[in-house]
Amino acid sequence: MLADVLAQAPVGMALLDVDLRWVYANEAFFRTTGLEPARILSRPVAATPFAADLPTIHRVLAGSEAGPPAATATGWHVRYRRLESDGRVTGIIASVSGSATRQQRHLDQARRRLALQRAAAERIGTTLDVDITCVELAELTVPAMADLAIVEVLPYGIGDRGQGGYGSQGGHGGHGGHGLHPEAPRMRRAALACAPDLRRRLGALAMPGASVRPGADSTVARCLAEGRLTVTNLLSDAELADRAQSEDTLAAYRLADIDSLLAVPLSARGRLVGVLTLARARGTAEGFTEDDAVLVQDLADRAAVSIENARQYAESQSVTLELQRALLVEPGRPHSNLEVAARYLPSGNRALVGGDWYEIVRLPFGRTLLVMGDVMGHGVEAAVDMSIYRSVIRDAGGMDLPPHGILRHLDTVISQDETARPATCLLAVADPNRRRWTFASAGHLPPALFAAGRPTELVTVPTGPPLGTGLGGYEQVIVDLHPEQALLIYTDGLVERRGEDIDVSLARLASLPLPGSGGLEDLLDDALRLVAPPAVEDDIALLAARATPRDDL
Structure with a gap:
């Protein structure tokens, strides 16, 4: 009799076990929610449209009062109560009711939209x-709104409005048949999320990172061509074959029993960024509803702005990095009496592309000027200022000034430009003929000298202010140069740690027995491996030099 009462009750009733898996639901539950048993029974809450209620369910399971029925992210009114037997928690009872009036339905829809936003x-x-x-976009929609979510992005620039077809909003593509839409461009699959029980049934579905081209009549191609949300519900197998992006996608959809698709363009500031595709497995009676479409469109509009911001930022950082690399490609060449090796390592965080640089300038009488500098700040401006410093250094080299005189000249020139950024700088003049190094520093870290069997020496160099301040006050120091000795100069990214x-x-740096007698490239490798922080947060530039034995001249 109790079973009959539950089965015929006008209120939706369901039962969760202690593992939060749906084990029972009556007819009123499915009638109220519009869900099929296959989408609920034997599934964990996290894999059903009730996933958003998990915090509430956990509180009830822990002993909190359920409170009055509340509208969930699904729009239904649900009340949860803990079920106990002989003092032992055995599960959760859920009672579900739909909205009583049209006004209440509109209110629930508004609440759901606000919750999603x-x-x-x-x-x-x-x-x-x-x-x-x-990935964040895809994972937000599963499982609350779909069983499968795919995000694909267009190559940068293809989606610009005014370039035809895929750049316009509300384009003029057709609504059916073959050949009515232009060929869709190739896209990169950037993210994929799916319900847990669907993972093993996705078969050959292309994973993130793959290049994909939607079929001419696929839901994604229609969405791209028309520039608007496209829904295809309760598809037959033949219709699914037309709407799937490719044969591999169709095979995966069949394995996962997909029968409803929704594709929405990701557009921001007049630019088409990509497409979000949502799919539901068979068992959702209505497929995607008008309310679903409104919610997904809101979500896509918000997400598209974030994706476009990220794409523009990545593009600008790429330009900055390429500019910086180009400016570092052709340093000067030393005299034949000096061997040099240099390395530039950009930070792992592209946001920190900076103005680290080095230069090599030949001076008269077999001397070579080695320069290591670090322009303060990051981005294109720092890279451009870096090129200005290098140009002035090369000009100063032709004046045959001593190192501290070069710094004074450089400081005077740069300080006259109000837009130029200050920079630290270390100069090292190698003079193998007279067996001496001459150093001068503008706020830079000290050079290191390595020799086999001897402790590493950090040379104490009088430190003047950074270049560009106009303060001057630079001094130089002279140190003996030995043929077996290796010099290492570097920027702060090599040694500093947060x-x-x-x-x-x-x-x-001084305590590490880096080999002074091996190859200079080996010295740079060891310095990066043993000294640099595990996670490089700033650019690193470093340069090693060693005098060539006199009999090799």
């Missing part, structure tokens, strides 16, 4: 990384 604001666009942003005193960082 709030979640999108918190979870999408947390970094300026395109792929991470796409939260560590610089003296501790320099002591680490």
Whole structure:
């Protein structure tokens, strides 16, 4: 009799076991939610449209009062109560009711939209990384709105408005048949998320990183061509074959029993960025509803701005990095009596592309000027200022000034430009003929001298202010040069670590037995491997030099 009461009750009733898996639901539950048993029974809450209620369910399971029925992210009114037997928790009872009036339905829809927008604001666009942003978008929609979510992005520039076809909003593509849409461009699959029980059934579906081209009549191609959201619900197998992007996608859809697709363009500031595709497995009676479409469109509009910001940022950083690399490609050549090796390593964080640089200038009488500098700040401006410093250094080299005189000249020239950024700089003049090094520093870290069987020497150089301040006050120091000795000059990215005193960082460099007699490239490798921080947070430039034995001249 109790079973009959539950089965015929006008209120939706369902039962979760202690593992939060749906084990029972009556007819009213499925009638109210519009869900099929296959989408609920034997599934964990996290893999069903009730996943957003997990925090509430955990509180109830822990003993909190359920409170009055509340509208969930799904729009239904649900109340949860803990089920106990002989003092032991045996599960959770859920009672579900739909909205009573049209006004209430509109209110529930508004609440659902606000909840989704709030979640999108918190979870999408947390970094300026395109792929991470796409993953955040995909994971927000599964399982609350779909069983499968795919985000694909267009190559930079293809989606610009005014370039035809795929750049316009609300284009003029057709609504059916073959050949009515232009060929879709290739896209890169940036993210994929799916319900846990779907993972093993995706078969040959292309994973993130793959290049894909949608079929001419696929849902994605229609969405691209028309520039608007496209929904295809409750597809037959033949219709699914037309709407799938490729044969591999069709095979995966069949394995996963997909029968409803929704594709929405990701557009921001008049530029088409990519497409978000959502799919539902058979068992959702209505497929994607109009309310779903409105919610997904809101989500796509918000996410597209974050993705476009990330793409533009990545593009600007790429330009900066290429500019910086180009400016470092052709340093001067030393005299034949000096061997040199140099290395430039950009930071792992592209946001910190900086103005680290080095230069080599031939001076008269077999002397070679070695320069290591670090323009303050990051980005294109720092890279451009870096080229200005290098140009002035080369001009000063032709004046045959001593190192501290070069710094004074450089400081005077740069300080007259109000837009130029200050820079630290270390000069080292190698004079193998007279067996001496001459150093001068503008706020830079000390040079290191290595020799086999001898402690590493950090040369004490009088440190003047950074270049560009106009303060001057530079001095030089002369140190003996030995043929077996190797010099290492570097920027602060090699030794500095977050939260560590610089003296501790320099002591680490001085305590390491780096080989002075091996190849200079080996010396650079060892310095990067043994001294540089594990996670490089700033650019690193370093240069090694050693006098060539006199009988090789």
